[in-house]
Amino acid sequence: MSPILEFRGASVAYGFGPDRTEAVRDVSLAVESGDTLGLAGESGCGKTTLAMSVLRLLPRSAQVTGEVLLDGRDVSTLSFGELRAARWASASVVFQGAMHALNPVQTIGAQIAEPLKLHAGKSAPSATALRRRVEELLAQVELPTARADAYPHELSGGQKQRVMIAMALACDPRLIIADEPTTALDVVVQAQILALLGRLVSERGIALVMISHDLSVLAAACERIVVMYEGNLVEEGPSKQVMAQPHHAHTRALAEAFPVVGDRSFRYAEPHTPVGEPLLSAHELAVTFSDRSGRQVRAVRGVDLEVGRDEIVALVGQSGSGKTTLARSLLGLQKPTSGVARFGGVALPTSRAELRAYRRKVQLILQDPTGALNPRHSVYEAVAEGLRIHGVADDERGRVLAALEAAELRPAEKFVARLPHELSGGQRQRVVIAGALVLEPEVLVADEPVASLDATVRGEILALLLRLRVQRGLSTLVITHDLGLAWNIADRVAVMYRGELVEVGTVEQVLLDPRHDYTKTLLSSVPSLDRRATS
Known part of the structure; x- marks a missing residue:
């Protein structure tokens, strides 16, 4: 019996002549029924390029040589009709970024039903049969059947990812390709998604190819890992072996880049004890919203939090725990229902002019640098925008160049004319940081600053935040679901659950000797070789 998927000397190049770029070079690899393969x-x-070649989802500029066999057939020889039949039915893809992959104006049920309709041909199922199948698929991915009538914006990140998996399962494929299926999900939801994928493989006998830059995630979900570097397959083996005894230097770099909570070698700096009055604080702060039915939702419940001078505090918790709402209140973007936020011991102002002046001192670094930057604005325009909003007219160019240098985009002149799509993910994040630094703030509020970045780039950005504290005396509130990030750089950790701070203390107290059950749950959900989703 032939493998479900096989690459025989597969190579992929983009462009022609001097602009030709080899993205994948001479890869040979096979995936059998029931296999779980991690592509790291x-x-x-080249990992996503290789995976997308399976269903010919690459742009027209891509030239594929060698053989890519799906169920024993070279996909390059398939007619359009045969290729359309293979998509969803033989193999399906769970794309990265469920929010962007789902249609915001269609219900979840309609989107899951779409591949069923496409592959039904002339024997289209009735509306009742379609609804029944959609509900079956929702049940398989552990979502309430009532979610079929919901729209994407009404679902959490984990729920949207489950919808993508339900769509991928709709036509009973033999192979699922999951491209970064847990990126930006909190550790508890990530563990649930990995467990779900593992259960589907064991129950249905399908093959799973999972793409990720995070070796710990792949080790938790896949029996075998292959590692790619500059288009080449440089290492392959059982997950435990690749993680514990990597042979290639790049594999070792990937394995060592993601922190182990409790390992002192992953602490980038010794804990810092702030002196004097807190710079930014919340006292009995509460925020309550009304939903569409008029029901009161208590997003933040009587929170006390302090960020001292030159201190880095990590605010951790799952999606929906209230940490971003709390941060918005500290930034003056969300008016508290009760309680008070203070800067330098003084309550935040309420007038528009005073709030604008305050926001020069407390700057926000957004989670998604691609979404934060205007694709039509150059790096210079992106960084200068804050100066123009705040009416800072003196030496604009000098200030912009200084901010880029401080964010370690050097030489700054090399970057000013570039557009966001001409930058790497790490460079885009540095532009966002430069945009905050240009106003010379006293506090940075960083919302998931490394969630979508590669392993080595992640370390570079965190090291940059630490250097900014030393060089500029910056205080930082880091909002994150990543406990490894907190271990890397935080002085203190505040754990938020259902709108409340359930545990606050030094990084060692909270992460090495947790007292609250929720903190223990977060720590136990971090992927490791001892906790395999496929076992």
Whole structure:
């Protein structure tokens, strides 16, 4: 019996002549029924290009040589009709970024039903049969059947990812390709998604190819890992072996880049004890919203939090825990229902002019640098925008160049004319940081600053935040679901659950000797070789 998927000397190149770029070079690999294969590597290594070649989802500029066999047939020889039949039915893809992959104006049920309709041909199922199948698929991915009538914006990140998996399962494929299926999900939801994929493989006998830059995630979900570097397959083996005894230097770099909570070698700096009055604080702060039915939702419940001078505090918790709402209140973007936020011991102002002046001192670094930057604005325009909003007219160019240098985009002149699509993910994040630094703030509020970055780039950005504290005396509130990030750089950790701070203390107290059950749950959900989703 032939493998479900096989690459025989597969290579992929983009462009022609002097602009030709080899993205994948001479890869040979096979995936059998029931296999779970992890495809690891950093952005640009060719892993997604290789995976997308399976269903000919690459742009027209791509030239594929060698053989890519799906169920024993070379996909390059398939007619359009045969290729359309293979998509969803023989193999399907769970794309990265469920929010962007789902149609915002269609219900979840309609989107899951779409591949069923496409592959039904002339024997289209009745509306009742379609609804029944959609509900079956929702049940398989552990979502309430009532979610069929919901729209994407009404679902959490984990729920949207489950919808993508339900769509991938709709036509009973033999192979699922999951491209970064847990990126930006909190550790508890990530563990649930990995467990779900593992259960589907064991129950249905399908093959799973999972793409990620995070070796720990792949080790938790896959029996076998292959590592790609600059288009080449450089290492292959059982997950435990690749993680514990990597042979290639790049594999070792990937394995060592993601922190182990409790390992002192992953602490980038010794804990810092702030002196004097807190710079930014919340006292009994509460925020309550009304939903569409008029029901009161208590997003933040009587929170006390302090960020001292030159201190880095990590605010951790799952999606929906209230940490971003709390941060918005500290930034003056969300008016508290009760309680008070203070800067330098003084309550935040309420007038528009005073709030604008305050926001020069407390700057936000957004989670998604691609979404934060205007694709039509150059790096210079992106960084200068804050100066123009705040009416800072003196030496604009000098200030912009200084901010780029401080964010370690050097030489700054080399970057000012570039557009966001001409930059790497790490460079885009540095532009966002430069945009905050240009106003010379006293506090940075960083919302998931490394969630979508590769392993080595992640370390570079965190090291940059630490250097900014030393060089500029910056205080930082880091909002994250990543406990490894907190272990890397935080002085103190505040754990948020259902709108409340359930545990606050030094990084060692909270992460090495947790007292609250929720903190223990977060720590136990971090992927490791001892906790395999496929077992």
